[in-house]
Amino acid sequence: MSFHAAVFIATSLDGYIARPDGSIDWLTERGELAGDTGYDEFMASVDTVVLGRNTYEKVLSFGFWPYDGKQVEVLSTTLDADADERIIVHRTLDGLVETLNDRGAKRVYADGGRVIQTFLRAGLLNELTITTAPVLLGAGIPLFGDLDQDVALTHNATRTLKAGFTQSDYTIHR
Numbered sequence: 800m801s802f803h804a805a806v807f808i809a810t811s812l813d814g815y816i817a818r819p820d821g822s823i824d825w826l827t828e829r830g831e832l833a834g835d836t837g838y839d840e841f842m843a844s845v846d847t848v849v850l851g852r853n854t855y856e857k858v859l860s861f862g863f864w865p866y867d868g869k870q871v872e873v874l875s876t877t878l879d880a881d882a883d884e885r886i887i888v889h890r891t892l893d894g895l896v897e898t899l900n901d902r903g904a905k906r907v908y909a910d911g912g913r914v915i916q917t918f919l920r921a922g923l924l925n926e927l928t929i930t931t932a933p934v935l936l937g938a939g940i941p942l943f944g945d946l947d948q949d950v951a952l953t954h955n956a957t958r959t960l961k962a963g964f965t966q967s968d969y970t971i972h973r
Contacts, residue, residue, distance in 0.1 A: 802904040804849075804923050806915050807841045808942065809930040815939030816912050821853060825934050832962035836930055845908040846870060847899065849918075852878045854911030855886065872898065874914055892917055916944040924971050927952070933963030 809826050810816055817823050848866050850858065852875035858865065864885060871886045874895055880888045889895035899907060909918045918924045929942070951972040958966050 802847070802899050802907050803925045804907040804909050804918055805841070805845070805926045805928070806909050806918075806924060807838060807928045807930075808910065808915070809932055810942050811932055811934050811936045811939070813935045813937065814941055814943070815936045816942050817857075817940040818936060819939050821857060821940065823857070825936060826932055829932060829934070829962065829964075833930065833932075833964035834961040836960060836964075836966060837928070841928065842869075842908070845906045847872065847902075847904040847907045849874060849895065849899075849907055849909050849914055850886075851875060851911035851914040854914070869908075870902065870904065874917070892921060896923070912940050912942060912944075915942065919943070919950060919971075920947060922973050925973070926971060927969045928966065929969075930960070930964055930966040 808816060809830070811825060818825065842865075847870040849872045852873060855873045855875070855878070866885070872895055873886045873888050874892065875888055876890055878888050882888065887898070889898065909915055909924065915924075952969040953972065955968040955970060957968075960966055
């Protein structure tokens with residue numbers, strides 16, 4: 800496999816990426832308080848974004864398209880294949896990986912709970928950057944799900960951002 804896949808995501812302290820209804824108000828209300836998280840620098844380093852349907856639909860609710868200049872792939876068994884000219888819809892992980900390799904994708908941003916879990920289980924992820932917000936949600940959509948085996952990580956760094964946010968970077972052993 801020729802591409803490098805990375806995750807850059809925020810969670811609540813108890814490990815949720817969204818409320819049970821998909822809302823990320825807990826993050827959008829406080830996110831700017833964290834200061835520079837390195838997201839813009841990270842996005843400048845990626846050529847391809849892979850989203851799941853739920854994350855794609857959440858992005859549409861922002862009112863602007865944040866991925867100009869990036870190839871955007873959506874992994875979904877239900878999204879209409881011609882839903883949006885800005886994306887390519889893939890029904891299977893194998894089909895997505897084949898496309899990424901055929902197109903020569905270099906650095907892939909995997910985003911969305913199910914996509915991250917799928918990439919992790921398939922051994923496709925190389926690195927994780929997790930920003931933790933100082934809030935407990937108690938319930939919601941978890942960042943990580945069940946795994947078939949342990950996933951060994953190397954901790955590279957943890958930094959303290961503003962307003963009680965922290966950010967940790969890990970390399971995934973593959």
